[in-house]
Amino acid sequence: MSELTVDNLHLKYGDNPILKGVSLTLNRGEVVSLLGPSGSGKTTLLRAVAGLETPHEGTIRIGDKAVFDGSAGTDIPAEGRNLGLVFQSYALWPHKTVFDNVAYGLKLRKIGSDEIKTRVTNALGQLSLGHLGERFPHQLSGGQQQRVALARALVYNPPVILLDEPLSNLDAKLREEARAWLRELIVRMQLSALCVTHDQGEALAMSDRILLLNNGRIEQQGTPEEMYSDPVTLFTADFMGSNNKLTGRITEVRDGTALLEGDGWKLWGAARQSAKTGTEGTAMIRLERIRLTDGPGDNRLEAGLTTSMYLGDKWEHLFALGESRLRAYGDKPLASGRHWLHVPRESLWVF
Amino acid sequence: MRTAAIAAVPRSLTILVTAAAVLAPLLLILYQSVLTAPFFDARKTLGLGAYEFIFADPDFWQASLNSVVIAAAMVIIAVPLGGLLAFVMERTDLPGKRWIEPLILVPSFVSPMVLAFGFVVAAGPVGFYTVWVTELFGGAPWGIYSLTAIGIIAGLLHVPNVYVYASAALKSLGSDVEEAARVAGASPFRVAATVSLPLIMPALLFAAVLVFFLGFELFGLPLVLGDPEGHLVLSTYLYKLTNKLGTPSYHLMAAVAICIVAVTFPLVLLQRYLLQNARKYATIKGKAGRMRELPLGKWKWVAAALIGVWLFVGVIVPLSGIALRAFVSNWGYGAKLVEVFTFEHFQSVWDEPILVRAIWNTILIGTVGGAIAVACYTAIGFATHRRNDGWSRFVDYLVLVPRAIPGLLAGLAFLWVFLFFPPLQPLRTTIFSMWLAYTVVWLAYGMRLISSSLMQVSTELEEAARTVGATRGQISRQITLPLIRHGLIASWLLVFMIFEREYSTGVYLLAPGTEVIGAQLVSLWQGGAIDVVAALSLINVVLVGVGLALALRFGVKLRD
Numbered sequence: 055m056s057e058l059t060v061d062n063l064h065l066k067y068g069d070n071p072i073l074k075g076v077s078l079t080l081n082r083g084e085v086v087s088l089l090g091p092s093g094s095g096k097t098t099l100l101r102a103v104a105g106l107e108t109p110h111e112g113t114i115r116i117g118d119k120a121v122f123d124g125s126a127g128t129d130i131p132a133e134g135r136n137l138g139l140v141f142q143s144y145a146l147w148p149h150k151t152v153f154d155n156v157a158y159g160l161k162l163r164k165i166g167s168d169e170i171k172t173r174v175t176n177a178l179g180q181l182s183l184g185h186l187g188e189r190f191p192h193q194l195s196g197g198q199q200q201r202v203a204l205a206r207a208l209v210y211n212p213p214v215i216l217l218d219e220p221l222s223n224l225d226a227k228l229r230e231e232a233r234a235w236l237r238e239l240i241v242r243m244q245l246s247a248l249c250v251t252h253d254q255g256e257a258l259a260m261s262d263r264i265l266l267l268n269n270g271r272i273e274q275q276g277t278p279e280e281m282y283s284d285p286v287t288l289f290t291a292d293f294m295g296s297n298n299k300l301t302g303r304i305t306e307v308r309d310g311t312a313l314l315e316g317d318g319w320k321l322w323g324a325a326r327q328s329a330k331t332g333t334e335g336t337a338m339i340r341l342e343r344i345r346l347t348d349g350p351g352d353n354r355l356e357a358g359l360t361t362s363m364y365l366g367d368k369w370e371h372l373f374a375l376g377e378s379r380l381r382a383y384g385d386k387p388l389a390s391g392r393h394w395l396h397v398p399r400e401s402l403w404v405f
Numbered sequence: 406m407r408t409a410a411i412a413a414v415p416r417s418l419t420i421l422v423t424a425a426a427v428l429a430p431l432l433l434i435l436y437q438s439v440l441t442a443p444f445f446d447a448r449k450t451l452g453l454g455a456y457e458f459i460f461a462d463p464d465f466w467q468a469s470l471n472s473v474v475i476a477a478a479m480v481i482i483a484v485p486l487g488g489l490l491a492f493v494m495e496r497t498d499l500p501g502k503r504w505i506e507p508l509i510l511v512p513s514f515v516s517p518m519v520l521a522f523g524f525v526v527a528a529g530p531v532g533f534y535t536v537w538v539t540e541l542f543g544g545a546p547w548g549i550y551s552l553t554a555i556g557i558i559a560g561l562l563h564v565p566n567v568y569v570y571a572s573a574a575l576k577s578l579g580s581d582v583e584e585a586a587r588v589a590g591a592s593p594f595r596v597a598a599t600v601s602l603p604l605i606m607p608a609l610l611f612a613a614v615l616v617f618f619l620g621f622e623l624f625g626l627p628l629v630l631g632d633p634e635g636h637l638v639l640s641t642y643l644y645k646l647t648n649k650l651g652t653p654s655y656h657l658m659a660a661v662a663i664c665i666v667a668v669t670f671p672l673v674l675l676q677r678y679l680l681q682n683a684r685k686y687a688t689i690k691g692k693a694g695r696m697r698e699l700p701l702g703k704w705k706w707v708a709a710a711l712i713g714v715w716l717f718v719g720v721i722v723p724l725s726g727i728a729l730r731a732f733v734s735n736w737g738y739g740a741k742l743v744e745v746f747t748f749e750h751f752q753s754v755w756d757e758p759i760l761v762r763a764i765w766n767t768i769l770i771g772t773v774g775g776a777i778a779v780a781c782y783t784a785i786g787f788a789t790h791r792r793n794d795g796w797s798r799f800v801d802y803l804v805l806v807p808r809a810i811p812g813l814l815a816g817l818a819f820l821w822v823f824l825f826f827p828p829l830q831p832l833r834t835t836i837f838s839m840w841l842a843y844t845v846v847w848l849a850y851g852m853r854l855i856s857s858s859l860m861q862v863s864t865e866l867e868e869a870a871r872t873v874g875a876t877r878g879q880i881s882r883q884i885t886l887p888l889i890r891h892g893l894i895a896s897w898l899l900v901f902m903i904f905e906r907e908y909s910t911g912v913y914l915l916a917p918g919t920e921v922i923g924a925q926l927v928s929l930w931q932g933g934a935i936d937v938v939a940a941l942s943l944i945n946v947v948l949v950g951v952g953l954a955l956a957l958r959f960g961v962k963l964r965d
Contacts, residue, residue, distance in 0.1 A: 106584050132587035139588040145581035149603045158599075159589035206589070 057082050057246040058214050063112035072098045074270040085240055085247045087257040090267035100216050100250045104139050105132035138207030138215040144199045146191035152202050153187035159210045177209040197228055217249040233259055254294050266290055288405040296341045298380050304335040312404040317376040319355050323402030336405045343401035344382040347394045355395045359388055419788045426845050427806050430818030438659035455660035468642035475556045476620025482560025484613045487567025493708050495575040498698040510963050511720050513565040514949050518625035518908045518926050519942045520723045524549050527726025531737050550633045559626055561719045567612040574608035593699045611679040618672040622811040624909045639665050640813050662814045670809040730939040750940035763920035766836055775900040778844040782851035787881050790859050808849040812909035815846045820913045834918040839911055846910050847903055858892025895961040902952040
């Protein structure tokens with residue numbers, strides 16, 4: 055069953071369109087990430103769902119209730135939507151203790167103080183904050199503040215929980231731990247979550263589905279694997295993962311493959327919809343898909359090594375191919391000079 | 406760039422001069438208060454006779470009581486109104502907010518002496534509005550000379566002081582904490598009551614202490630409005646004491662001054678403590694998102710009407726009173742505006758060399774004097790900028806000292822400084838004496854302007870200059886100073902307005918050569934020259950108005 059449905063949502067600030075017809079569904083127990091570069095409208099979309107921004111067209115339904123309907127003039131205010139929202143800044147109320155921060159939503163729902171105590175204690179316990187109830191927000195670490203913000207949003211059992219860049223205020227190391235912890239929590243509590251992030255790694259790791267936004271529109275949506283391994287557009291291919299990009303001319307398209315020719319090189323790759331014979335084309339391949347080989351062969355390139363970088367678990371080698379630069383991973387350092395690189399056909403996308 | 410010289414003044418010299426300018430007057434008052442006669446009197450001896458005298462005077466106790474009553478009335482009136490006003494202006498969709506904002510701040514830029522005089526000619530027993538209302542309805546249901554009236558008027562005039570702090574606190578309150586409450590299920594009014602207001606409580610508390618403190622400083626209002634019924638407050642008691650014994654009674658005045666400072670200084674320290682606390686409380690990192698304004702609906706008209714009434718009483722009544730009075734030859738029951746219209750009062754101002762000089766001096770002290778004052782404040786600002794040592798803390802407290810000394814006392818103290826130190830005596834009858842007193846009295850205000858400019862320069866910009874090899878002095882001259890240029894010009898405009906407005910500091914320093922409009926008004930008022938006072942007041946308001954118009958034109962923030 056779908057917990058949240060957004061249909062053809064349009065929103066603008068003044069004359070500046072931010073959302074240009076966005077649709078999405080969020081099913082029960084599912085985590086959907088809104089991914090995109092800054093300015094793509096992902097946070098605006100989240101805030102519109104929460105009722106903090108007013109769209110001018112489209113519908114937003116929570117369960118089977120319309121909370122916004124542009125044509126019918128429905129616009130239920132934020133406080134009437136019964137959603138949970140975790141702010142990027144956490145937005146904990148500095149004059150309330152952790153307990154009171156979490157209890158506030160229950161008080162507003164006129165719940166008896168005994169039950170409030172039980173439910174808040176329970177929520178804090180679930181997020182391992184049990185001992186911090188009497189503290190004030192400024193006495194907590196960043197990670198603890200984030201969990202309080204989460205507890206505050208979860209305690210009244212909203213049908214959908216909205217997360218606005220939930221991990222961006224944490225240190226890099228802490229962020230990876232928190233990511234795993236958050237994913238586990240969402241699955242364990244069977245939450246339906248809509249999460250905004252600009253970090254593709256975070257989106258891949260945490261979500262069941264990803265919606266990639268670009269300039270107010272949904273560029274592509276799908277499971278993390280689909281988004282990563284089968285990008286439909288150049289934008290999606292480029293936004294996900296670390297990539298090598300080569301530009302040239304498409305000289306042949308046949309059986310779903312395309313031949314791209316550049317200055318002294320030719321490569322076959324999987325043709326995407328936009329690939330047409332005789333046009334300028336762009337080929338894209340993930341760094342980890344390029345392999346170093348000993349000599350010439352099918353779909354191979356010869357390029358000069360510019361430099362190598364040690365990354366700890368592997369080496370990253372930088373090659374020059376005319377004006378283009380190619381990067382590839384290897385498990386050992388390379389001698390300077392020219393090397394052969396294998397570019398598998400099925401991993402090279404030609405747009 | 407000539408201003409570059411400011412940043413080159415040695416730090417120790419700056420601090421030393423500041424300390425001398427601030428502490429000498431205070432110490433002199435303290436010294437005078439424990440003498441049994443004026444310091445120039447050969448028969449003076451050390452003793453507490455002055456204190457014994459004033460403590461035995463029932464008028465002193467009555468004046469103290471009146472000061473407390475008026476200050477308390479001001480807090481009771483100004484704090485709720487100012488807080489409410491700030492909420493309406495910052496968080497609701499009240500129409501016309503853009504042009505209401507500068508109007509709200511007008512009472513804090515017009516001299517209280519002028520406003521008090523305006524109330525007399527507009528709403529006094531034969532004021533314009535009193536006469537009109539009486540002719541229409543057969544009676545006017547108000548009086549402005551009672552203690553209650555003074556308290557109410559003073560309270561209404563100090564609403565802007567509370568408004569400034571409350572609205573700044575509301576502004577710095579990230580809207581995300583309010584949005585979080587909305588999402589959690591709170592209605593807009595619930596949000597205001599449970600989140601917004603509790604979070605600005607520290608700011609309101611600070612404003613309350615500030616207003617109470619300003620109540621003790623009050624001089625022009627009780628001088629003009631308290632006189633007819635003989636209500637004295639501490640400052641007017643001190644002023645009347647000047648000739649109480651027939652001879653200069655400096656020792657008695659010093660004793661009263663010390664009593665006033667004994668109240669105000671702890672209040673200033675309390676303000677400092679509260680402000681620091683409020684800042685600590687307000688370290689809420691909110692995303693400055695687009696704030697959805699609270700729709701007022703039909704309450705819009707109630708709010709607009711309340712603001713309208715307040716602006717009418719606090720701004721329009723006194724200012725229109727002055728404007729009218731300056732152009733009529735006489736006024737009373739039966740008089741018609743068209744028949745009594747005249748330009749004579751301005752002619753008599755123009756014919757009186759002293760008054761012409763007062764106008765020129767006032768302009769001079771605001772423009773040139775204001776610029777030099779800003780230069781001094783900047784030098785002090787640089788002496789403590791990004792330095793966290795003992796000297797910086799010393800200067801921090803040093804600039805607080807003049808804050809605790811009301812202008813009237815400061816002027817008196819500087820008079821004594823100029824009389825006490827023979828080398829300074831020739832300067833006594835030059836405008837320099839007036840300028841020095843003004844600059845020291847407004848030291849804390851000026852330093853706040855400068856340091857808020859300095860704080861806007863990101864530390865990294867200075868650190869970057871340091872890493873490429875600039876010395877501290879070079880950084881100040883070549884990086885920081887150019888970056889705060891606009892802030893300095895804005896400060897100059899604000900200091901100009903404050904110096905045009907100032908009146909109490911000059912009361913005792915007034916002498917041939919040092920005339921300024923503010924102090925001249927006090928002296929003329931005592932002499933009963935109503936016509937000239939009206940004309941001069943209008944000129945004063947116009948001067949402040951020019952500054953205000955320039956400030957608005959160039960987008961200077963009227964408050965920090």
